[in-house]
Amino acid sequence: VTPALPEEIYVHIFSYIDPADLWLSTRLASKTFNRIIESHLQLSILPFFQISISYNLGGSRWYDVRTRVFLSYNALDQSRPQYALFDKFEIHPEPYHGRALEKWKRIAEEGVDPETKWMVQLRMGNPRLCDMQNVKLSRTILSAEGALCDWKELFSAYFR
Known part of the structure; x- marks a missing residue:
């Protein structure tokens, strides 16, 4: 019709x-x-999405440091419009920013397992009240500058 x-x-x-x-x-x-x-x-809606991943930075004999990298939407990829570029970094805890970025670059070079769980949040209104979903984004491509995420896969995973 x-x-x-x-x-x-x-x-x-x-x-x-x-x-x-x-x-x-x-x-x-x-x-x-x-x-x-x-x-x-x-x-x-897409500009309000934020994706994040956490990983272990290592530490010393007595402690471990876990960090979370948050990536906010920037634009659609010009050469592949089905991919959204998430390249606005926010790293927690802040004192480990340098180490976390170094580890991010290593992870980007090696690639991430398609089964990796990402935290996805639609940040509209009060961020504390926005749902955060734990989802697989198997077609996500990492680089030192950020992540390219298939936006249709992102919507399907988040709005399940």
């Missing part, structure tokens, strides 16, 4: 529907809805 209204009207209507409902059900209603909703979510 071809929609009878202009796309702008549908985009306006879709802005009042929960993104999870749009992704999981409404976009499946027709090819036209799929195209409109994917474009809408890509422009209005």
Whole structure:
């Protein structure tokens, strides 16, 4: 069924529907809805996503240091538009920033296991109230500068 209204009207209507409902059900209603909703979510929701991964920095004989690297969305990759570039780093705990970045570069060179669990958060409104999902992002590509994440895989994993 071809929609009878202009796309702008549908985009306006879709802005009042929960993104999870749009992704999981409404976009499946027709090819036209799929195209409109994917474009809408890509422009209005994707910029609020943050992905993170934690790893062990090692330490000494008596302690271990675990760090978490948070990556915020920057833009769609120009050469591969199905991939979103997450390259705004935030590292916790802050005193281990240098060591964590060195380890990140080593992990990026070696590659990450497709079964690795990522923490994904949609940071709209109060970040403390935003759900954080533990998901697999098997098509994520790491580099020293950040991560390229298949944004459709990200939506499907987060809005499950």
